[in-house]
Amino acid sequence: MNQNNQQIAIDLNRISKNYGEVTALHNVSGSIYDNEFFTLLGPSGCGKTTLLRIIAGFETVTAGDVLLYGESIAELPANKRPVNTVFQQYSLFPHMTVAENVSFGLQMQARNRTRDRSFIKQRTAQMLELVQLESFAKRKPAQLSGGQQQRVALARALAPEPRVLLLDEPLSALDLKLRQSMRVELKQIQQQTGITFVFVTHDQEEALTMSDRIAVMSEGQVQQTGDAHSIYTNPSNLFVADFIGETNKLDGVLLENNMGNGTCRLKDGTVLSCTARSDIATDANGTLCIRPERLAITSVDDPAAVLSGAIERFHFLGTDTQVVARTSTSEELLVRVQNTAANQLGLQAGDRVGLVVDAASATFLDQ
């Protein structure tokens, strides 16, 4: 996907939001592209929901501007913005039927007062078909399951053809199985409709599986923006490395940095090749991050082994086993081993092993 040729749907321009003394957002900038599934990911309290509510028009900015397809919407009230929201809680109007809920936005839109009723009816039916709830049109929301209610909420928000759809943790109230099938459904609906989705979640798995791009947020700031692969494999700082997936963190010093290819020395004196942002200076203290699945177990005297440790325990996780090892400087190392027939290592707790890692999988971060 070449993003340089893409139209920008939402442009966030140095947005800050304070509640009295508390800073919820600090100088947040970024672009969300047209027809993109964009996710704001972060722990609770990181400002992701505040940012979504600012785009929706439920919160005002303290400073900065929000542009929707090039036009500032920061001053527009929520009911004048061509964006719709799917809320975390089931927010369906309890006194209306499913069909009445879905057609609500269409009926409120000023331009539909000139359109005939058959258009609204047809569009409502089309939306219910999209979320596969045609036969539920006459039911009240209380007669639907949680998953069905959330699908109606989706249909209701999509019916007025918003330019951007905002989703505020819409799956968090559902159980695991339903959540997983809804992920697939949401992604399909986004591709079918071609509407830009801005999705807020604290669930990294949700973010990684659905998003075209992810913005990882923490403490009111965007820490890194990129596609799932680049955020996972090239975290730009320790927070991102730590928040997304599991990571082994080893303290060390960067000995040399040659345009991103460097070597570092760990506390126990081990020297190994790694990657590092090219702006990190030589002799900088920092942390070497290695994903557990990038470490391979070998015998302790294998010349390819860069690290070594003693196995402490095993966690059986179904498709893989997590091996916990401890280095001579008593730092914990997690190793993921796939449970294939070839990987029956026959190891026991207490065994000393060597660990292999290639330079591309060891990332040195300075903060």
Added chain:
Amino acid sequence: MAQASAGIKKYPGFLAVTLVCLLVLYLPLIVVMVYSFNDSASITRWGGFSFRWYHEVFHSAENAKFKEATWNSITIALMAAIAATVIATAAAIGMIRSGQWRGKASSFALINLPLMVPEIVTAVATLIFFSAIGFTTGYLTILIAHCVFCIPFAYLPIAARLQGVETIYEQAAMDLYATRWQTFTKVLLPLLAPGIISGFLLAFIISLDDFIITNFVKGAGVETLPTAIFGAVKQGIKPNIMAISTLMLMVSVCFVTVSYLVGRLGQK
């Protein structure tokens, strides 16, 4: 709950105290109801069953007086309840949907203070107020006074209901292009309806029932049903008063039942 009430039942004298309370509360009402069907002119001696006094209420010489008083009571109660409900709904939305502001706590106290102030004080104060601004006492002064003291009664069920309605519905409506007015009429009002109906019925009953304030501000010649009954009783209790009282009791019971049912419907 079940255990706690079982425990209370074991206290000595539980049954006796309960019976005394029920007797004191309801025996006089039952006596009035029974004797309203008494064929005798005595209010203490039973002379057989008849609808005589009900017939008299609607057809005697006193009938005109009571008819007018009833009409006054009902029209005043209706208008006062409507006005109080509208004001109370606005007040509830203002209080509960406005976030935090200075003087919110004292405003809450001000709205509910009339419930705590002795009615006789309000009555005297209202009378002094009307005479100070040069209002002639009469139908209009009763109506204004009733509107005012009905507000807290209408406010309580409406505010309680509004507190249970999450703001997310209003936000969802605004998000779907509804104006503030559309959000109110199409989303908030239907969700508030049980509270509003309860508040209206309560205000109506309170107005219909009021004696002290009405008696102070009614002026000469204008009567509501309670003041008319009081006037008639002063000249001696006749069984027709019992018939009127029984009719009023029935109206009240109907309203309270409807109010209760509507409230329960809203909880579902």
